[in-house]
Amino acid sequence: xxxxxxxxxxxxxxALHFTSPTYPRxxxxxxxxxxxxxxxxxxxxxxxxxxxxxxHPTDYRRVLSxxxxxxxxxxxALMRFVPDHLLPDxxxxxxxxxxxxxHNGPHVYGxxxxxxxxxxxxxxxxxxxxxxxxxxxxxxxxPFATRPWALPVLIDLYRSAEDDQKRNRRHRTPARIMCGRxxxxxxxxxxxxxxxxxxSGYGTHEVARFCDRHRARLTLVxxxxxxxxxFEPPPPYAGTGxxxxxxxxxxxxxxxxxxATTFTRLEVxxxxxxxxxxxxxxxxxxGYKTSRGRVPLRWVFVRDTTxxxxxxxxxxxxxxxxxxxxxxxxxxxxxxxxxxxEMRAELGLETTRGWREKTVLxxxxxx
Numbered sequence: 001x002x003x004x005x006x007x008x009x010x011x012x013x014x015a016l017h018f019t020s021p022t023y024p025r026x027x028x029x030x031x032x033x034x035x036x037x038x039x040x041x042x043x044x045x046x047x048x049x050x051x052x053x054x055x056h057p058t059d060y061r062r063v064l065s066x067x068x069x070x071x072x073x074x075x076x077a078l079m080r081f082v083p084d085h086l087l088p089d090x091x092x093x094x095x096x097x098x099x100x101x102x103h104n105g106p107h108v109y110g111x112x113x114x115x116x117x118x119x120x121x122x123x124x125x126x127x128x129x130x131x132x133x134x135x136x137x138x139x140x141x142x143p144f145a146t147r148p149w150a151l152p153v154l155i156d157l158y159r160s161a162e163d164d165q166k167r168n169r170r171h172r173t174p175a176r177i178m179c180g181r182x183x184x185x186x187x188x189x190x191x192x193x194x195x196x197x198x199x200s201g202y203g204t205h206e207v208a209r210f211c212d213r214h215r216a217r218l219t220l221v222x223x224x225x226x227x228x229x230x231f232e233p234p235p236p237y238a239g240t241g242x243x244x245x246x247x248x249x250x251x252x253x254x255x256x257x258x259x260a261t262t263f264t265r266l267e268v269x270x271x272x273x274x275x276x277x278x279x280x281x282x283x284x285x286x287g288y289k290t291s292r293g294r295v296p297l298r299w300v301f302v303r304d305t306t307x308x309x310x311x312x313x314x315x316x317x318x319x320x321x322x323x324x325x326x327x328x329x330x331x332x333x334x335x336x337x338x339x340x341x342e343m344r345a346e347l348g349l350e351t352t353r354g355w356r357e358k359t360v361l362x363x364x365x366x367x
Contacts, residue, residue: 003027013081017074022067025060028053033347033366040348064359064366071362075154076188079138082151083192086140091193091219093139095150095333096178096202098158099340101350101364103130108355112160130350132158133364134177137336147273150336154181155365175202179210186214197221197333203315205289211317212295221329224299224315226254230285231294246294250285253313257281257301265305269328279303280323300326 003011011030015023032045032053042061046053053060083092100114110131119126134157137150156177164171172180182196194217198207203222211220232247251259263279270276281301286294299315300323314330343349352363 003031010081013077014074017077018069019067022063022069025063029060029063039351041351041353064354064362065356066358071365076184079153079185080189082138082140082153091195093329093332094136094194094196095139095336096134096136096196096198097333097336098132098134098174100128101131101133102128103350105355109357109360110157110159110163112163131360131364134158134174135336136178136181137339139332139335148332148335150339152339156181157361175204175207178202179207182218186217193217195219195221195329197329199223199333205287205292205295208287208295208297208317209292215317219316219318219321221314221316221326223330224253224313226313227252229288230297231288233286246286246288253283253299253301256283263303266324268324269331271331271334277305278327279305282323284319302327
């Protein structure tokens with residue numbers, strides 16, 4: 001009864017994944033997280049709501065620590081709700097990145113030392129003790145906003161190699177975690193196509209190979225190293241010896257740009273939702289890694305004509321994708337950085353205090 005009417009459609013979708021006693025308490029915590037300032041601890045949420053939160057405070061703490069509900073189920077329900085109501089047609093644009101959530105304490109589950117991208121630079125690396133969250137978000141363009149919004153739908157905790165070794169668990173990199181999340185979406189939404197944009201950490205050969213295997217429904221757009229190797233397709237089998245798995249080496253993207261005399265001028269979508277005139281050069285080739293196979297790629301070089309942005313190299317697993325679309329998709333992924341900033345400022349990310357396994361896995365992704 002304390003939720004606004006505009007939120008009823010969304011909340012009714014999420015209610016199917018809770019038991020009858022848990023859902024009212026989850027709704028109370030949801031409203032408390034929206035209206036509370038400062039730390040989003042359960043005690044502070046209940047202190048803000050007062051008489052609107054009936055029952056014993058322990059019952060609300062057990063929503064995170066003991067109640068039988070699945071964060072993955074909620075994420076998939078949210079993933080189904082957002083495209084159906086906001087993106088009914090066409091491919092779904094998804095972006096991925098990771099963020100570090102500082103959380104000190106000797107017994108905090110999943111805590112490790114991670115590189116902090118916000119405080120680090122090219123010459124200095126800053127580390128934080130806490131959790132590293134791998135976030136998959138959907139880009140949605142609202143009529144009242146000048147840029148797309150990145151709405152997180154699936155979030156998973158990255159465990160360090162030391163922690164996995166101690167618990168006798170197979171180590172998964174952030175890229176592998178992201179591939180697992182995208183595989184679940186491909187299975188649960190067989191009628192939709194997706195375009196995924198990520199930084200260089202999610203543009204590895206392993207991720208490109210995964211997207212190429214599902215190229216009918218999944219396309220990858222990411223940044224490319226200027227000296228990345230590219231090859232011709234393998235020649236036809238000659239009938240003797242072992243068949244070749246790759247052809248002759250093509251010029252590297254940096255070499256092709258250096259040797260080029262003419263560039264194409266395009267007006268493309270830019271960071272922040274605006275437009276920018278850039279010079280571009282593109283080419284194709286096959287990426288190859290030993291024992292991992294070949295992946296056909298299209299690379300795009302971008303030079304900002306205003307001189308305010310450094311030169312960039314992008315690539316995509318869809319060789320038919322136009323350079324304008326490649327640049328627009330990669331620029332759109334930066335909206336997830338704005339989401340991280342707003343979650344810290346408005347929704348209290350990094351202010352939860354839970355330290356047990358279930359509480360850690362549920363409290364931080366809940367905002």
